[in-house]
Amino acid sequence: MSTTYKVTASDPSNGLFAGQTIKPYYEDGIEMIITGSQLGVDHHIRKNSQYFNDHFFKEEDGE
Numbered sequence: 632m633s634t635t636y637k638v639t640a641s642d643p644s645n646g647l648f649a650g651q652t653i654k655p656y657y658e659d660g661i662e663m664i665i666t667g668s669q670l671g672v673d674h675h676i677r678k679n680s681q682y683f684n685d686h687f688f689k690e691e692d693g694e
Contacts, residue, residue: 633654634655634658634689634690635653635690636645636652636653636654636655636663636687636688636689636690637651637652637654637687637688637690638650638651638652638686638687638693639685639686639687639688640685640686642686643651643668643689644665644668645667646667646668646674647669647686652690653665653687660673660678661677661678661680662675662676663675663676663680664676672675
């Protein structure tokens with residue numbers, strides 16, 4: 632199963648822009664990890680954080 636998220640608020644320093652769709656390369660019940668805006672830098676986001684609530688909307692479940 633893969634989940635995608637719609638970015639609801641821009642954060643250019645982390646390469647996130649409103650309307651963008653992202654797919655974490657790692658996700659569990661606590662956090663998700665996406666590729667950061669800089670080479671070799673990952674963005675770890677805790678799902679119970681205010682940052683997660685302010686910036687992401689769960690879009691769909693796939694295969």
